[in-house]
Amino acid sequence: MIVKWQSSIRVKLASIVFLTGVVLIAIIYWVYIPALEKSLREERTSTLSSVVHSAVSVMDYYERGIREARWRSDPDFPRSRREAKQKILDYLRHLEFAESKQIFILNIEGEAVLYPAFPHMEGRSLMEGRGDAEAEFPFEMILNAALKEEETLLEYDWVAKWSQETKETHWSYSELFYPWGWIVSANISAQDINDHIFNVGSKLLANLLMILLVGLILAYCFVVKLTNPITRLSRQVQNITEFLAAGASVNIDVHAKDEVGALASAFRKTVQRLSTVMSTLKNKQESLQTTMNSIGDGLVSVDLHGCIQLYNPVAAKLNGWTGQSVRNEKIDDVMVLHDLNDETQIGIIQFIELMQGEEGSITHEARLEPKEGESYIVLVTLSPILALDENNQGMVVVIRDITRRKQQEQRLAELNEALKQHKAELEERVEQRTVALSQSIDDLKETQQQLVATEKMASLGRLVAGVSHEINTPIGVGVTAISHMQEIFKQFHKACQEGRLSKSYLNSYLEDTEEGLKLVMTNLQRASSLVQSFKQVSVDQSVDNHRTFDIKEYVEEIVASLKPNLKKGCHTLAIHCPEGLTLYSNPGALAQIVTNLVMNSVLHGFDDRTGGEISISIFDDGGDIVLDYRDNGRGMPPTIAERIFDPFFTTKLGQGGSGLGMHIVYNLVNVTLEGQIHCESYEGVGTKFLIAIPRLEPEVVA
Known part of the structure; x- marks a missing residue:
C-alpha cells in the first residue's frame, strides 16, 4: 500500500509539473504570436504610409516650385508640371522597398499612370481588373475610397485568376494628390508577415519544448527526494487508531529539519490530543444527557435507521415510557402520532429518508397517543444531525405540548366569529343611520335655502322700513306747506270779499304762495327720488x-x-x-x-x-x-x-x-x-x- 501511495503522489506531482509547463507554453505561444502579428502589421502599414507620404511630399514640392519658378535659381529644377511628373515616375519606377510590396499611381479616371509590376498596363483603365495579370485587384474600391478621403487604408482579399478559392489578404494605403489628380497607392501582402511569424514561432516552440523536457527531468528528481521521508512517516502513523484503542503509545521517529520533520512533530502532538479528546468525548456524552434532561420539551435522538439513541424524561412522560427503556427501539413502534386533519398515522422514519442530504427542519402538528392516559396535541420538529462533512448522522425529534395553546386558539376563533357577527350588525346599524343622516342633511339644506330666502326678505323689509322713514319727512313737510298755503288762501279770499286788497298785501300773498309751492315741489321731488331708488333696488334684489x-x-x-x-x-x-x-x-x-x-x-x-x-x-x-x-x-x-x-x-x-x-x-x-x-x-x-x-x-x- 505504501508503494502504491508513493507511486501515486509521484505521478500526481509529475503530472502537475507537466501540465503547468504545457499551460505556460500555450500561454506564452498564444500571447506572443498575436502580439508579434500585430506589431508586424503596424510596422508594414507604417512603411506603406511613409512611402506614399514621401512620394506625395515630393509631388507637392515640385508643384510649389513650379508655381514659384524655382528653376530660375536652380537649373536642374523642372520647368513644367510635365517634367516634374516624369521625374517623379522615373524615381518611383525604380523604388523597391520590400519583396511583396507594390506601388502604383492611378488618375481620377481610373487609368494606370505608374504600374512597375505590369508596365504594359500603364495608360490603360484598371476598372475591369488587370487584364492579363495573374490576379484581380479592387482598383475601383481604392479609387472610390481615395476620392472620398484624401488618405485611406484598405484591407482586401487578393483573388488569383486561376482559382477563385486562392485568396490572400492585402493592405493598401492610398493618398490623393489633388493638384495633379493622381492617387498614389502602395500595397503589401500578408504572406510575408505570416512567413516571418511561422519562422519565429517555430524557433520559439522548439525552445519551449526543450525547456519543458529539462523541467520534467528536474521535477522528477525533486519528487523522488520529497516523497522518501513522507513514505517513512506514513508507515508509522497508519495504525494510530488501533494503538490508541489498545492503550499503547505511538513513537514517531522521523526527525528531519524540513517540512516533513514539522509534519512528524505535528503528528506526535495530534496523537496526544486524540488521547485527550477521546477522554473528553466520554465526559461530554454524559453532559449532553444531563442537558437533555433539563429541557422542558421532549427530545428524542434517532439514528439513520430510526432507532432511538437518547431521550429525555419529558419525552418519556409524554409517550408513557416511564419505568422502561426504549433505546434501540424503532421510534414508529413506540411513538404513535396521528394527523390532526385526517387522523392518519405519521411515521418518523419516512421523514428521515426524505431529509437525507437536506438542511433545515420539518415542523408538523399532530396528536400524540401515549400508551396510557389522554392524548396530547403536540408540535413535532424534525432536525437532521449533520457531521462535519455535512452528511446526515441521524435525526433529533423535538416534541412540544401545545394542547393548551390549541384550546386557546379555538376559543379565539369562536370570539372572532362572534366579533364578525357583531361587526355585521354594526355595519347594518351604520348603514341605517347613514340613510337617516343623509335625509337630515337634505332637510338641513332645504332649511338653509329657506333661511337664505328669509334673510333676503328680511333685508328687503329693512329696505322698505328705511325708505318709509326717509319718505315720511319730505311728505310731512309738503303737507305742512300745503296746509299753510290753504290758510293764507282763505285769508286772501276773505280780504277779496271784504275789499281790503292792497298792493302790498297782494305782493305778500304772492311771495308766500311762491315760497310754499317751492317747498312743496322740493319735498315731492325728494320723495319721488326716494321712491324711484327704492323701486329700482327692490326690483334688482328680487330679480x-x-x-x-x-x-x-x-x-x-x-x-x-x-x-x-x-x-x-x-x-x-x-x-x-x-x-x-x-x-x-x-x-x-x-x-x-x-x-x-x-x-x-x-x-x-x-x-x-x-x-x-x-x-x-x-x-x-x-x-x-x-x-x-x-x-x-x-x-x-x-x-x-x-x-x-x-x-x-x-x-x-x-x-x-x-x-x-x-x-x-x-x-x-x-x-x-x-x-x-x-x-x-x-x-x-x-x-x-x-x-x-x-x-x-x-x-x-x-
Missing part, C-alpha cells in the same frame, strides 16, 4: 337679471335706503368712486352685498357705539371692478375672522343674528358675480372687505 348700470349712482341709491339705520348711531358713510364708471353685472346681488356689509358693521362692528365711520372705495383694476369696504369698528380676532363666511356662524346668537348674512355675501360674490372676496380684521382697528368683480360682456351672459 336676478344682468344689466349695465352706473356703479356710483347705484351704490348711492342703496346707501340712501340705509340712512335711517346709520342715523340712529350717528354713523357716516363715504363713497369714493369715479364718475361714469359702469358695470355689466347683476345689480341686485351688488345691492344685497352692500346692504349686508353695512348692516353687519352697524350691528356687529359698531354695536352700541356711536359716530362710526364707513368707507366704500370703488375703482377699476384693469379688468376687474374692486370694491374696498372698510369700517373703524371694534374688529374681530383671527378665530372669528377665519369663520366669518361660514353658514349659521354668528356672535349674536339669540340676539337676532341668523349667521347667514356674510354667508350670503360670500355666495353672491363667488357664485352670482363670479368674483372673489377677502376679509381682514384687527381687534380695536376695524374690518376690511376687498371684493373683486369681473367685467362681463353682454353677449357672454345672453
Whole structure:
C-alpha cells in the first residue's frame, strides 16, 4: 500500500509539473504570436504610409516650385508640371522597398499612370481588373475610397485568376494628390508577415519544448527526494487508531529539519490530543444527557435507521415510557402520532429518508397517543444531525405540548366569529343611520335655502322700513306747506270779499304762495327720488337679471335706503368712486352685498357705539371692478375672522343674528358675480372687505 501511495503522489506531482509547463507554453505561444502579428502589421502599414507620404511630399514640392519658378535659381529644377511628373515616375519606377510590396499611381479616371509590376498596363483603365495579370485587384474600391478621403487604408482579399478559392489578404494605403489628380497607392501582402511569424514561432516552440523536457527531468528528481521521508512517516502513523484503542503509545521517529520533520512533530502532538479528546468525548456524552434532561420539551435522538439513541424524561412522560427503556427501539413502534386533519398515522422514519442530504427542519402538528392516559396535541420538529462533512448522522425529534395553546386558539376563533357577527350588525346599524343622516342633511339644506330666502326678505323689509322713514319727512313737510298755503288762501279770499286788497298785501300773498309751492315741489321731488331708488333696488334684489348700470349712482341709491339705520348711531358713510364708471353685472346681488356689509358693521362692528365711520372705495383694476369696504369698528380676532363666511356662524346668537348674512355675501360674490372676496380684521382697528368683480360682456351672459 505504501508503494502504491508513493507511486501515486509521484505521478500526481509529475503530472502537475507537466501540465503547468504545457499551460505556460500555450500561454506564452498564444500571447506572443498575436502580439508579434500585430506589431508586424503596424510596422508594414507604417512603411506603406511613409512611402506614399514621401512620394506625395515630393509631388507637392515640385508643384510649389513650379508655381514659384524655382528653376530660375536652380537649373536642374523642372520647368513644367510635365517634367516634374516624369521625374517623379522615373524615381518611383525604380523604388523597391520590400519583396511583396507594390506601388502604383492611378488618375481620377481610373487609368494606370505608374504600374512597375505590369508596365504594359500603364495608360490603360484598371476598372475591369488587370487584364492579363495573374490576379484581380479592387482598383475601383481604392479609387472610390481615395476620392472620398484624401488618405485611406484598405484591407482586401487578393483573388488569383486561376482559382477563385486562392485568396490572400492585402493592405493598401492610398493618398490623393489633388493638384495633379493622381492617387498614389502602395500595397503589401500578408504572406510575408505570416512567413516571418511561422519562422519565429517555430524557433520559439522548439525552445519551449526543450525547456519543458529539462523541467520534467528536474521535477522528477525533486519528487523522488520529497516523497522518501513522507513514505517513512506514513508507515508509522497508519495504525494510530488501533494503538490508541489498545492503550499503547505511538513513537514517531522521523526527525528531519524540513517540512516533513514539522509534519512528524505535528503528528506526535495530534496523537496526544486524540488521547485527550477521546477522554473528553466520554465526559461530554454524559453532559449532553444531563442537558437533555433539563429541557422542558421532549427530545428524542434517532439514528439513520430510526432507532432511538437518547431521550429525555419529558419525552418519556409524554409517550408513557416511564419505568422502561426504549433505546434501540424503532421510534414508529413506540411513538404513535396521528394527523390532526385526517387522523392518519405519521411515521418518523419516512421523514428521515426524505431529509437525507437536506438542511433545515420539518415542523408538523399532530396528536400524540401515549400508551396510557389522554392524548396530547403536540408540535413535532424534525432536525437532521449533520457531521462535519455535512452528511446526515441521524435525526433529533423535538416534541412540544401545545394542547393548551390549541384550546386557546379555538376559543379565539369562536370570539372572532362572534366579533364578525357583531361587526355585521354594526355595519347594518351604520348603514341605517347613514340613510337617516343623509335625509337630515337634505332637510338641513332645504332649511338653509329657506333661511337664505328669509334673510333676503328680511333685508328687503329693512329696505322698505328705511325708505318709509326717509319718505315720511319730505311728505310731512309738503303737507305742512300745503296746509299753510290753504290758510293764507282763505285769508286772501276773505280780504277779496271784504275789499281790503292792497298792493302790498297782494305782493305778500304772492311771495308766500311762491315760497310754499317751492317747498312743496322740493319735498315731492325728494320723495319721488326716494321712491324711484327704492323701486329700482327692490326690483334688482328680487330679480336676478344682468344689466349695465352706473356703479356710483347705484351704490348711492342703496346707501340712501340705509340712512335711517346709520342715523340712529350717528354713523357716516363715504363713497369714493369715479364718475361714469359702469358695470355689466347683476345689480341686485351688488345691492344685497352692500346692504349686508353695512348692516353687519352697524350691528356687529359698531354695536352700541356711536359716530362710526364707513368707507366704500370703488375703482377699476384693469379688468376687474374692486370694491374696498372698510369700517373703524371694534374688529374681530383671527378665530372669528377665519369663520366669518361660514353658514349659521354668528356672535349674536339669540340676539337676532341668523349667521347667514356674510354667508350670503360670500355666495353672491363667488357664485352670482363670479368674483372673489377677502376679509381682514384687527381687534380695536376695524374690518376690511376687498371684493373683486369681473367685467362681463353682454353677449357672454345672453
